[in-house]
Amino acid sequence: MTPSELLKINVNEHTEKKNGLTYLSWAWAWDQVLRADAQATYDVKTFGDNPYMRIGDSAMVWVTVTVFGKAITVQLPVLDYRNKCIANPNAFDINTSIMRCLTKGIAMHGLGLYIYAGEDLPMDAETVKEVEPVKVMPVDQETGEIKGEVKLDSGDADANAMLFADSMIQYSSIVKSLKDLNSYWKANQGQLDKLKESHPVLYEKVRTTFSDIKKQFSQPKE
């Protein structure tokens, strides 16, 4: 099985819907990955003794999934069934989030990625044949918009930058305090610096989003 073949697997029978969100079984997904690449591994990033990063009273988990020799790192906030951050998550919450994060990481290699793209079915076999293993997700350096169709290849620098920027913006919309917002920015400063260098327009988009939310938090409540 190749990376592009992972893309065409229909995972619908192995998903579960909760509150309008679709979840893919991590056990089944990992089984598929091992069938594709017996050498595949995943690694949960630790922060000191903890398998999660504290951001204010919320937490973020990070997992690196290596398939076909390519390592992709993804992160996921510890969320409840309403897709909201859990304050002071317990071991169960963290564990659940890590396994969801693993599934997300697997998706970044192709399996079930169409679910994250909001589609009902994977690309059909014929379409997939036309998609080469490595495709570029071109980002317009002037507007920060993706040019043309998003090709599902997370190994690409543009795709990773886009994913990171997107997750930053997504998280910024669910934080509840200025302190949490600032903590999140600080926790990602290293990656933000790299984004600033490689994709200045995307960086500015993230920064402006954060700046606007900072202003909202700073304004006195009526």
Add this chain to the structure above:
Amino acid sequence: MKITNVHNVPQPLVTLAEGKHYSKGKSDYSVTELMSPPRVQRLRALHDEHIVQDVAEMLWPLLGSALHVVMERGETEGWTSEERLFTEVDGVVISGAIDLQENTKEGVNIVDYKFTSAWAVMNEKIDWEQQLNVYKWLVETVKKKKVNSLRICAMIRDFNRHDIDREGYPQAPIHMVDIPMWDAVKAETYVRQRLEMHRESKLSADFGEPLQKCSPEERWMSDTIYAVKRDGRKTAIRVFKDETEASVCADEESKKGKGKAYVEIRPAEPKRCTGNYCGVAKFCDQHQSEGETK
């Protein structure tokens, strides 16, 4: 930073000054960066292109660099020189280059070279203590080895043999200074506090917000001095740190009938800023607002 060569010194010195040999490796912060004031770090990053220094003004930094180059030739069994260690704290990579490590059965003895003044070795230097204890923490964390001692090998640039009878004065131009050791908890707490200060400062810079101000200690703020003087005499009769003591002294001097004595106030001065030892004084609103530029 742009290095100029106004006095036409040899090009190899310019190359050395440009620091092309120096690398903090793949780390986000070096130990020295972590220890330096966050405001200074941010201003250096923001104004890097506009900071200019002439190579002829860089004697001591150059000699410091030269020493490290020379040290590589002094390879001695049982000693490790110029080793850079890396570790990660909350996703941030920190590195420190340790000048010398003596490897013994009992553990590691850490030595750091400093070109410094006799005054510095005679007075407590908290930044030496901080730096070497972060190195100790790095060795214990990364190499999992016990550290037995921390010492500064001070090369005293203004050593004067006539002064060796003064209390505390170093007895030779190369002088070893023992540094008190911290436990791992204190060291890691210090590292985390510094890291948080730098992250906070960077956050402010990223959003164009005012930078955290440097503390009086970071600015090398001197004490306010009260000098007792007399009309017609150029030098002070005595100097005090306490204004009351100075006033009493001035009254007593006046009674001696040699002329009226008075107290001259010499205000505290942030010497790092006024001497531009940080290199960014002209970009610093904290300093500029006080009108201290020399």
